[in-house]
Amino acid sequence: MMLPNSVKLCLRLFLIAMLMFLGTLSMAHAQIYKGKVLVTPKLVADTAAVEAGKPFRIGLLLKMAPGWHTYWKFPGDSGTPTRIQWTLPAGFTIGELQWPVPSKHTDLGDIDTYVYHDEVLLFATVTPPKELPAGPLKFRAKADWLVCEQLCVPGKSELNLELLVGAAGSGPDSPTFESFAKQIPATAPPSFETKWTATDQQVTLTIPNWKSDTEAAFFFPNPPLDAVIGHPKIEVKGADLVVTIPLFEGGTKPKMIPGVLKAGNQGWEIGQNEVSTISPPPSATPARAPQAFSIFTALAFGFLGGLILNLMPCVLPVISLKIFSFVRQSGESRQRVFRMGLAFSAGMFAWFLGLAVVLLVLRSTGIEITWAQQFQSPWFNIGISVLIFLFALNLFGVYEITLPGAATTKLAGTPHEGYAGAFFQGVFATILGTPCTAPYLGTTLAFALAQPPLVLLAVFAAIALGMSAPYLILCSNPAWMRFLPKPGPWMEHLKQCMGFLLLGTLLWFVWIVGRQAGTDAIVFLGALLLLSGLAAWIYGTFLTPVASDVTRAFGTGAFVGTLALLAVTTVFFRPPPAEKEAQNFAGKLEAALSTNRIVFVDFTADWCISCKVNKRVAINQPEVQTAFDGKNVLFLEADWTNGDPDITKILKQHGRAGVPLYLIFPVDRSIPPVVLPEILTPKIVLDALHQAEAQAITQNLNPPTDPS
Amino acid sequence: MKLKLATLALCVLGFVAPALAAVETGKPAKNFTLKDTSGKEVSLADYKGKFVVLEWYNPDCPFVKKHYDSANMQKLQAEYTKKGIVWLSINSSAPGKQGYYSPAEYEKIAEAKKTAPTALLLDHEGKVGRLYNAKTTPEIFIINPEGTLIYQGGIDNKPTTDQADIATATNYVRSALDAAEAGKPVPVGTTKPYGCSVKY
Numbered sequence: 091m092m093l094p095n096s097v098k099l100c101l102r103l104f105l106i107a108m109l110m111f112l113g114t115l116s117m118a119h120a121q122i123y124k125g126k127v128l129v130t131p132k133l134v135a136d137t138a139a140v141e142a143g144k145p146f147r148i149g150l151l152l153k154m155a156p157g158w159h160t161y162w163k164f165p166g167d168s169g170t171p172t173r174i175q176w177t178l179p180a181g182f183t184i185g186e187l188q189w190p191v192p193s194k195h196t197d198l199g200d201i202d203t204y205v206y207h208d209e210v211l212l213f214a215t216v217t218p219p220k221e222l223p224a225g226p227l228k229f230r231a232k233a234d235w236l237v238c239e240q241l242c243v244p245g246k247s248e249l250n251l252e253l254l255v256g257a258a259g260s261g262p263d264s265p266t267f268e269s270f271a272k273q274i275p276a277t278a279p280p281s282f283e284t285k286w287t288a289t290d291q292q293v294t295l296t297i298p299n300w301k302s303d304t305e306a307a308f309f310f311p312n313p314p315l316d317a318v319i320g321h322p323k324i325e326v327k328g329a330d331l332v333v334t335i336p337l338f339e340g341g342t343k344p345k346m347i348p349g350v351l352k353a354g355n356q357g358w359e360i361g362q363n364e365v366s367t368i369s370p371p372p373s374a375t376p377a378r379a380p381q382a383f384s385i386f387t388a389l390a391f392g393f394l395g396g397l398i399l400n401l402m403p404c405v406l407p408v409i410s411l412k413i414f415s416f417v418r419q420s421g422e423s424r425q426r427v428f429r430m431g432l433a434f435s436a437g438m439f440a441w442f443l444g445l446a447v448v449l450l451v452l453r454s455t456g457i458e459i460t461w462a463q464q465f466q467s468p469w470f471n472i473g474i475s476v477l478i479f480l481f482a483l484n485l486f487g488v489y490e491i492t493l494p495g496a497a498t499t500k501l502a503g504t505p506h507e508g509y510a511g512a513f514f515q516g517v518f519a520t521i522l523g524t525p526c527t528a529p530y531l532g533t534t535l536a537f538a539l540a541q542p543p544l545v546l547l548a549v550f551a552a553i554a555l556g557m558s559a560p561y562l563i564l565c566s567n568p569a570w571m572r573f574l575p576k577p578g579p580w581m582e583h584l585k586q587c588m589g590f591l592l593l594g595t596l597l598w599f600v601w602i603v604g605r606q607a608g609t610d611a612i613v614f615l616g617a618l619l620l621l622s623g624l625a626a627w628i629y630g631t632f633l634t635p636v637a638s639d640v641t642r643a644f645g646t647g648a649f650v651g652t653l654a655l656l657a658v659t660t661v662f663f664r665p666p667p668a669e670k671e672a673q674n675f676a677g678k679l680e681a682a683l684s685t686n687r688i689v690f691v692d693f694t695a696d697w698c699i700s701c702k703v704n705k706r707v708a709i710n711q712p713e714v715q716t717a718f719d720g721k722n723v724l725f726l727e728a729d730w731t732n733g734d735p736d737i738t739k740i741l742k743q744h745g746r747a748g749v750p751l752y753l754i755f756p757v758d759r760s761i762p763p764v765v766l767p768e769i770l771t772p773k774i775v776l777d778a779l780h781q782a783e784a785q786a787i788t789q790n791l792n793p794p795t796d797p798s
Numbered sequence: 799m800k801l802k803l804a805t806l807a808l809c810v811l812g813f814v815a816p817a818l819a820a821v822e823t824g825k826p827a828k829n830f831t832l833k834d835t836s837g838k839e840v841s842l843a844d845y846k847g848k849f850v851v852l853e854w855y856n857p858d859c860p861f862v863k864k865h866y867d868s869a870n871m872q873k874l875q876a877e878y879t880k881k882g883i884v885w886l887s888i889n890s891s892a893p894g895k896q897g898y899y900s901p902a903e904y905e906k907i908a909e910a911k912k913t914a915p916t917a918l919l920l921d922h923e924g925k926v927g928r929l930y931n932a933k934t935t936p937e938i939f940i941i942n943p944e945g946t947l948i949y950q951g952g953i954d955n956k957p958t959t960d961q962a963d964i965a966t967a968t969n970y971v972r973s974a975l976d977a978a979e980a981g982k983p984v985p986v987g988t989t990k991p992y993g994c995s996v997k998y
Contacts, residue, residue: 167933167934167991167995168933168934168991168992168993168994168995168996169994169995170861170957170958170959170992197995197998198892198924198997198998199890199924199927199928199933199995199996199998200928200931200933201933201995201996201998203995234958234960236860236959238994238995240895240896240997241858241859241896241994241997242859242860242861242994242995243860244860244959315990316986316989318951318988318989318990319990338822338823338950338988339822339823339824339825339987339988340822340823340824340949340950340986340987340988341987341988341989341990758956761955784966
C-alpha cells in the first residue's frame with residue numbers, strides 16, 4: 091500500500107519531532123553553566139531485570155567536563171560531598187553508598203580536597219523483596235553535588251530508572267559497575283597491622299613492616315563531624331608507614347580517625363573492622379582520663395542506682411516479703427534482728443560480687459559481656475521460674491526449710507526464719523532486680539564493665555550497698571520498727587497473699603520463656619513446676635523433723651523418686667531449642683536510615699520491665715503516636731530478648747550495657763542521633779522528637795575554650 | 799650567664815614558633831593591615847577592646863551566595879554591628895580569579911545586596927588569608943576584646959549551598975558571640991569550615 095506523499099512527510103516530521111523530544115529528555119538532567127555542560131548524571135543498574143530476592147547494584151554515574159571535579163564523602167578543606175536520596179519500590183532495601191577511592195587535588199593556598207575527575211559511579215546494593223509484583227519497577231534518586239574547577243557550581247537532579255521484573259543478568263551498564271567496583275576500598279580487615287597513638291595535637295597511624303616497594307601511599311581521612319583536622323602527612327620511617335593527622339585546638343580529640351589508605355591501585359578501609367591497637371600517647375605526662383565519669387562518680391551512681399532498684403517493679407514482691415519479715419522480727423532481740431538484716435544484705439552482696447567475678451572471668455575469655463544477659467537464656471529463665479514457684483509454695487506453707495541449727499527452735503514451737511533464709515532472700519531479690527536497669531545504673535554499668543577488675547568489683551559492691559542500705563539502716567535501729575504493725579495471726583494471711591504476688595512474677599517469666607522458646611517450652615516448664623511442686627509437698631509433709639522413722643523412710647524414697655523423675659524430664663523431654671529468627675538488625679537499621687525519614691529506634695527485650703513500662707506510658711500514648719504519624723517517623727524495634735551481636739554493638743557504642751535505649755536519628759544522617767533517657771514520659775519523647783526535627787543539636791563534647 | 803639566658807630564650811622561641819605558625823583558638827590573633835574599598839587602611843589592632851568578626855568573602859561562590867541571597871549574612875552583620883561588634887569581610891581572590899573585582903565594583907555589589915559589614919577589606923595578594931590559614935569562603939574567625947581568637951570555622955553546621963538549610967542550621971557566629979558577650983565560654987571553639995576554596 092502506498093501512502094500519499096503528504097502523509098509520509100507528516101510522519102517523517104512527526105518522527106523527527108519525537109526524536110528531538112527524546113533527545114532533550116536525556117539532556118534534561120545535564121548541568122549546564124554558561125552554555126557549557128559540566129556534569130551529566132545518570133541513574134544506572136548492573137542488571138538487565140529485577141529478580142525476586144536477588145540483590146543487584148544501582149548507582150549514580152556522574153560524567154564531568156574535563157578539569158572539573160566532584161567530591162568524596164569527606165571533601166577535604168573545601169567543597170561538599172555528593173548526596174543521594176533514594177526512593178525505592180515497596181519492600182526494597184538499599185545498603186550503604188559505596189565511594190570509590192578518590193584522588194587528592196591541591197589548590198593554591200595549600201587547599202587540599204578529595205575529589206573525582208572525569209567520571210565516577212557512586213553505588214549501593216539493592217535487595218528486592220522475596221515476592222515481586224509483575225510490571226515495571228521505578229527507582230528514583232534525588233541527587234545533589236558540587237562541581238568545581240577554579241570556581242564551584244552546585245548541581246542537582248531527580249533521576250528515574252525503570253527496570254522490568256524478570257531473570258537477572260548483566261545489563262548494558264554492568265561493565266561500568268565492574269570497573270568502579272575495583273576502585274572500592276577493601277572493607278575486609280587488611281593483612282597488615284594498624285597501630286594508633288593520639289595526643290591532643292595529633293593522631294598517628296603506624297603500619298609496621300610496610301612494604302617499601304609499593305608506590306607512594308596516601309591516607310584519605312574521614313574524621314568525625316566534631317573533630318577538625320589538618321592535612322595528613324605520610325612518611326616511611328624505616329620499615330614503618332606513618333600517617334600523622336594534626337588536630338585543631340577547640341575540636342574534639344578522637345583517639346583514631348578512620349579513612350581510606352591508598353597504595354598503588356589498592357585501597358583499604360582503615361579504622362573500621364580491623365583489629366588495631368590503640369595505645370596511649372608515648373609522652374611522659376600521665377594520660378588525663380578522658381572519661382566522662384570518675385571512679386567516685388561511678389561509685390556514687392552505683393549506690394544511688396542500687397537504692398532505686400528497690401522500687402523497680404520486678405523487685406517489689408520480694409521487698410514486700412522483706413517488710414513482712416521485719417514485722418515478724420519486731421518482737422525479737424535487737425541483736426538477732428540486726429544479724430538477720432546483715433544476712434539479707436550479705437545475700438545481695440554475694441549475688442552482685444559473684445556476678446562481677448563471673449563477668450570478669452567471661453571478659454578474660456574475650457566474650458562480650460552485657461548487663462542482664464543471663465535473661466537471654468531460656469534455661470536461666472526456666473531455672474528462675476522453678477525457684478520462684480518453690481518460694482511461693484514455701485509462703486503457702488507447703489513446706490518449711492529447716493536448717494540444722496534452727497531445728498531445735500522449730501521443735502520448741504516458734505517458727506523462725508534462719509539466717510540462711512534471709513541470705514537467700516537477699517540473693518533472690520537481687521536476681522529479680524537485674525532486668526530492671528534502674529536509672530543511673532545503665533551508664534554506671536557500662537563504665538564498670540570496661541574497667542579493671544578492682545574497680546568493677548568496687549562498683550558492683552556500691553550497687554549492693556545501695557540496694558541493702560534501707561534494710562541495714564532499719565535493722566541497725568530496731569526501735570524504728572515499732573512504727574511497723576504488731577505481729578499476729580494476720581501475718582500468716584499476708585504471707586500467703588505474698589505467695590500469689592510471686593506467682594504473678596512467675597507468670598511473667600513463663601511468658602518470657604514462651605516468647606523465647608515457644609509453646610513446647612511452656613508445657614515443659616509446667617511439667618518441671620508440677621514435679622518440683624510435688625517434691626516440695628513430699629518434703630514438707632513427710633520429711634518433717636517430727637515425722638516417724640517409717641514415714642521418713644517412705645518419704646525419702648518418694649522424694650528421691652520425684653527428683654529422679656524431674657531430672658529425667660529435664661534431660662529427655664526438653665523442647666528442641668526454638669529456631670532463632672535471624673534478625674539482621676544491622677541491615678534493618680541501614681535500610682531505615684537510607685530513607686528520608688526521622689528514625690526512632692526502640693532497643694527492648696521481653697524481660698525488660700522498664701522497656702515495657704516506657705512503651706506503655708510514653709511511646710504508645712496517643713499524643714506521641716500522633717506526633718510520630720505527623721512527622722512521618724519510622725519506628726524500628728531492636729529486640730534484644732535472645733541477644734543479638736548487632737544490637738549489643740550499638741548499645742555499647744552509646745555507652746549502655748543493656749536495654750532500654752532509645753535513639754532518634756534526624757533526617758540529616760550526618761547529625762548524631764538524639765539519645766533519650768532510660769525512663770520516658772510522653773513529654774521527653776516529644777521534646778526529643780522536636781530536637782531531632784530541628785536538627786539543632788549543638789555538640790558540646792569538647793571542653794569549651796575560655797574566652798578570657 | 800648571658801649565654802645561658804640566650805640559650806633559654808632560643809629554646810622558648812623554638813617551642814613558641816611552631817605554635818605561632820598555626821592559627822589556634824584560644825591564642826592571640828595575629829595583627830594585619832589592609833585597605834578597604836575606599837582605600838582607607840584598617841588594622842585589626844585598631845579594634846582592641848571590641849569583638850571582631852572576620853568573614854572570608856567571595857561574592858560569586860555558591861556557598862557565599864547561599865548566605866547573601868537569603869539575606870542571612872546581612873542580617874547577622876546588621877544585628878551585631880548595631881551592638882558595637884566590628885565585622886570585617888575580607889576578599890582574598892587573586893587578580894583574574896573568581897570574586898576579584900575593582901573597589902568600585904565591590905561597592906556596587908554591596909549596594910545591590912545591601913551588605914552591612916563594618917568594612918570590606920581587599921587582600922588580593924592573599925597575605926592575610928594565608929596568615930589566618932583561611933581555606934574557604936565563607937570562613938569565620940572571631941576575636942574577643944582582649945585580642946584572643948575565640949572561634950574559627952564554618953558559619954554554621956550545614957555545609958550545603960541550599961538556602962533552605964539556613965533555617966534549621968546552628969549558626970556558630972551567633973552561638974559564639976552570644977556566649978562570649980554574656981561572659982560565658984564559647985560552646986564550640988573550632989569547627990570544620992565549609993565552602994568554596996579561597997581563590998588565591
